[in-house]
Amino acid sequence: MAELIERVRRDLEPSAVPSGGHASQRAAVVGDEPRPGSSAGSVAFEGVEKVYSSLAGPVHALRGISLDVPAGAIYGIIGRSGAGKSSLLRTINRLEKPTGGRVLVDGQDISVLDEDALVALRRRIGMIFQHFNLLSAKTVWGNVALPLIVAGVPRRQIEERVAEVLSLVGLEGKERAYPSRLSGGQKQRVGIARALVHRPEILLCDEATSALDPETTLSILGLLKDINRSLKLTIILITHEMSVIREICDHVLVLEQGEIAEAGPVWRIFGNPQHPATQAQLRPLNRDIPEDIAKHLRSSPRDEHSETILELAYTGEHGLEPDLSRIASATGASVRLLQSSLDRIQGRVHGRLLIAARRVAGETMLPAQFAGLAHQARILGYVDHDV
Numbered sequence: 358m359a360e361l362i363e364r365v366r367r368d369l370e371p372s373a374v375p376s377g378g379h380a381s382q383r384a385a386v387v388g389d390e391p392r393p394g395s396s397a398g399s400v401a402f403e404g405v406e407k408v409y410s411s412l413a414g415p416v417h418a419l420r421g422i423s424l425d426v427p428a429g430a431i432y433g434i435i436g437r438s439g440a441g442k443s444s445l446l447r448t449i450n451r452l453e454k455p456t457g458g459r460v461l462v463d464g465q466d467i468s469v470l471d472e473d474a475l476v477a478l479r480r481r482i483g484m485i486f487q488h489f490n491l492l493s494a495k496t497v498w499g500n501v502a503l504p505l506i507v508a509g510v511p512r513r514q515i516e517e518r519v520a521e522v523l524s525l526v527g528l529e530g531k532e533r534a535y536p537s538r539l540s541g542g543q544k545q546r547v548g549i550a551r552a553l554v555h556r557p558e559i560l561l562c563d564e565a566t567s568a569l570d571p572e573t574t575l576s577i578l579g580l581l582k583d584i585n586r587s588l589k590l591t592i593i594l595i596t597h598e599m600s601v602i603r604e605i606c607d608h609v610l611v612l613e614q615g616e617i618a619e620a621g622p623v624w625r626i627f628g629n630p631q632h633p634a635t636q637a638q639l640r641p642l643n644r645d646i647p648e649d650i651a652k653h654l655r656s657s658p659r660d661e662h663s664e665t666i667l668e669l670a671y672t673g674e675h676g677l678e679p680d681l682s683r684i685a686s687a688t689g690a691s692v693r694l695l696q697s698s699l700d701r702i703q704g705r706v707h708g709r710l711l712i713a714a715r716r717v718a719g720e721t722m723l724p725a726q727f728a729g730l731a732h733q734a735r736i737l738g739y740v741d742h743d744v
């Protein structure tokens with residue numbers, strides 16, 4: 358238990374004093390005015406490197422990462438296991454120190470901070486974890502209040518603030534419950550409440566939904582989205598699920614072996630993934646051609662009644678929409694919609710339509726006919742009329 362309390366203290370308050378801390382430590386605690394409309398919360402990585410030493414030799418976890426996270430963004434970091442996601446996330450609150458390059462929070466190089474300034478920085482940066490990191494011997498109230506108690510905040514202010522954050526995460530009435538009596542989603546809500554007690558500008562989420570079922574994942578992601586909007590909080594999350602990125606993020610960084618594979622707005626990366634690592638991550642979200650069609654697909658039409666199987670792809674660029682009447686008139690023939698995996702992200706359409714179009718009087722259908730109707734048109738093959 359003592360060890361766990363120490364770990365929480367270290368993660369939340371690296372050089373915490375039990376009570377009545379230094380003036381600089383008190384500067385960012387509850388009771389201070391919030392920062393309404395503040396644009397604080399930006400992070401910049403400049404050529405960040407991380408090399409761990411291990412018995413087997415040096416491990417190069419991050420290589421030359423340069424990236425801007427704008428204040429107020431929900432920025433997702435995705436990549437395979439070992440890609441360097443946690444290492445990168447933990448450089449933001451200096452739980453990991455880069456071995457090269459710089460990390461700037463609100464324009465300030467955090468490598469030069471002394472102990473007091475580091476404590477103040479970590480109060481501006483909340484963090485939540487995959488396994489919640491709650492103290493099992495403390496109630497919900499005790500867990501959420503802990504960072505404030507450690508910071509020496511007066512009792513009345515602690516009570517007000519804890520009530521405020523518990524209400525924000527929808528846990529009123531659960532103050533006296535112990536973590537063992539809570540569901541996974543409720544435990545993560547406690548983790549979120551605890552991360553918010555110091556009114557941070559940035560919230561780091563380390564696989565925050567990986568231990569939750571899909572429905573609970575959606576409710577936690579919804580809560581994070583609400584908090585991002587209402588508190589104007591920058592959220593940086595790591596995940597190995599593209600569906601989490603799609604659900605909540607506006608920007609995404611794909612990491613591969615410690616390097617940036619690609620980064621940008623989610624609609625662009627999803628709509629037109631360039632790097633094989635991104636394509637591999639997105640594959641589970643894209644459905645293949647339906648089996649009943651695939652097994653009857655021919656490389657050339659059997660006769661004039663054959664249908665052409667066309668794939669129309671949308672990447673989100675130029676506001677292009679899948680306009681079914683224009684597609685039908687471009688074919689000059691009857692069109693059947695076989696499958697659609699279209700999605701809208703940030704108001705832009707991406708994904709694909711699979712259609713079967715009957716050829717008119719045996720005319721050959723060409724992808725060029727669909728220029729301007731989709732970002733890409735591809736003939737996948739032909740099926741017989743009676744399929």
Ligand SMILES: Nc1ncnc2c1ncn2[C@@H]1O[C@H](COP(=O)(O)OP(=O)(O)OP(=O)(O)O)[C@@H](O)[C@H]1O
Pocket residue numbers: 409410411416417418436437438439440441442443444445597
């Ligand atoms: N403390 C450490 N000492 C030595 N090597 C480490 C240490 N922490 C991480 N690594 C190595 O650095 C690389 C990146 O690890 P990191 O945990 O950042 O990746 P990740 O993308 O978060 O992986 P996962 O999804 O599995 O958590 C891996 O090869 C890992 O084994």
